[in-house]
Amino acid sequence: MAKRRFIAGAKCPQCEQQDSIQLIIENNVERIECVSCGYKQTQTSRDAEGAAKGDKESIIGLFKPE
Numbered sequence: 001m002a003k004r005r006f007i008a009g010a011k012c013p014q015c016e017q018q019d020s021i022q023l024i025i026e027n028n029v030e031r032i033e034c035v036s037c038g039y040k041q042t043q044t045s046r047d048a049e050g051a052a053k054g055d056k057e058s059i060i061g062l063f064k065p066e
């Protein structure tokens with residue numbers, strides 16, 4: 001069963017829609033798919049996911065309770 005989730009802030013390289021990119025993990029293969037225009041790309045690295053996570057972590061890091 002494939003896992004799907006949207007990548008916040010990701011922009012489709014084809015139609016340039018923001019937040020329309022889904023990350024799909026199936027059989028340990030990551031790929032991205034645009035729900036707007038149908039653009040598909042197999043992920044060879046975790047760049048897209050890592051970037052999204054990194055952004056979130058850096059934002060949380062700014063609001064550390066003292």
Ligand SMILES: [Zn+2]
Pocket residue numbers: 012013014015016017020034035036037038039
């Ligand atoms: Zn697209």
